[in-house]
Amino acid sequence: MAEKDVIIGLEVHVQLNKLNSKLFCGCSTKYHDAPPNTHTCPVCLGLPGTLPVLNRRAVEYAIRVALALKCDIQGETLFYRKNYYYPDLPKAFQITQYDFPVGLGGKILIKGEDGEEKTIRITRVHMEEDPGRLVHAGTIDRAKYSMVDYNRCGMSLLEVVTEPDLRSPKEARSFLDKLRNILEYLDVFDGDLEGAMRIDSNISLVGGERAEVKNISSHKGVEKALAYEITRQRSARRRGVAQVQETRHYDELRGITVTIRTKEEAHDYRYFPEPDLVPMRIADWVPRVEAELPELPDAKRERFVSDYAIADDHAKSLTSEIRVANFYEDVAKRATPRLTAVWIADVLKGELNYRDVTIDRFRVDDMVEILDMIEKGTITEKGAVEVIRTILDHLGDPSEVDPAGVVEAKGLARAEDDAVKEAVRAAVKECSQAVADYRSGNEKAINFIVGMVMKKTRGRADPGEANRLVKEELERTGRA
Ligand SMILES: [Zn+2]
DSSP states (O other): OOEEEEEEEEEEEEOOOOOOOSSSOOOOSTTTTSSSTTSSOOOTTTTTTOOOOOOOHHHHHHHHHHHTOOEEEEEEEOEEEEEOBTTTBTTSSSEEEOOOOOOEEEEEEOOOOTSSEEEEEEEEEEEOOOEEEEEEOTTTOOSSSSEEEEGGGTTTEEEEEEEEEOSSSHHHHHHHHHHHHHHHTTTTTOOTTTSSSSEEEEEEEESSOEEEEEEEHHHHHHHOOOOOOOOHHHHHHHTOOOOOOOOEEEEETTTTEEEEEEESSSSOOOOOEOTTSOEEEEEGHHHHHTTTTOOOOOHHHHHHHHHHHHOOOHHHHHHHSHHHHHHHHHHHSSHHHHHHHIIIIIIIIIHHHTOOOOOSSHHHHHHHHHHHHHTTBBBBBHHHHHHHHHHHTTTTOOOOOOOOHHHHHHHHOOOOHHHHHHHHHHHHOOOOOHHHHHTTTTHHHHHHHHHHHHHTTTOOOOOOOHHHHHHHHHHHHHOO
């Protein structure tokens, strides 16, 4: 529930993991399955005497994201050194941006708690390099030692900072889902890769001190950590415990946040302009990058409604992931668009979520074939759901199944009309008691007869159709 006294702002670190090389060196970004410390070089290890060489494409991607988030692109942008010591940061400074970020003042539309569209303001979008990764032996607050992996060191990051416009953990999640969706549309980001998005959340109650919960990588984790914080802060206030501004860690296993450090004084990072990189005039790049921007989720949703005449709710559901949107359009070209929308948004997506499978594993051809069978009436809707489930259950099997095969193997073909009519005639003859009850005014008695028809056709008749045929037969025989 949105609560008036809850204030949440997010700082989202987005890894531009679709780039081929790191931000300032030629090391490959495809380290996710590699052994630790195999994707490194003197530059990203911060050895003395090395110099950064800026990845031009990373700047383009940053502009692309800032434009999509409706930011003002700054005419000139500059890198700074943020000085601090940490084992995952071998240079003892991080190259980041400070006074002159790529973009300022953007926004994202999300669905607010009241169901209405809500604008979340973006403060800034800036570029920086990713530090390495510490692997703790056990939980962060109890580990006896930690190991460091520099494969991630020097990856291109974007930091997206929001204004404190979010009012509930659910809104925070909804913002993150929308941001991920936009980034995937822009083809700069793969959210499935480990550590692709890491989120720091600032949360406070009105008039209270702020807690920052650092470094959560799942959207669900952020939602849970914020819910925990609201409860914790409220309870502290009720008990009259003084709150201090602090940094906390979310322990996913225990579902709680624990304090890491209190901010009695602000950190002094001694920011100063990075002397090894010149300022960049990016204003001139904007028209070209803008011309290459793909269609974004909100625009695609509007187009789906107008081009395919589908419901807005369906359009929203279908555009909530670029993969789903593409799948929909591929199928809708070869099937009835409205029927396609209903079956993908209301049925297929649910079955995929339930199994935690992405839509690209489902074949477009199979979906077209299933919709064709529904439209021709060769299977019932119930049968179609069964076909979809069976195909999903056999994904990755050596003997993957196809729709026609499932219909054949499971006997899902809708009974021929003649067979249904035959079953209706027989059922009316056999159920003389139910027929008598029906004729004396007990309309519910018809259900018994329809049940008999379903039994005789082994469930392959359409129940609505069977009901209609039984009524017809009762009328016909009643007249005789
Ligand atoms: Zn390197």
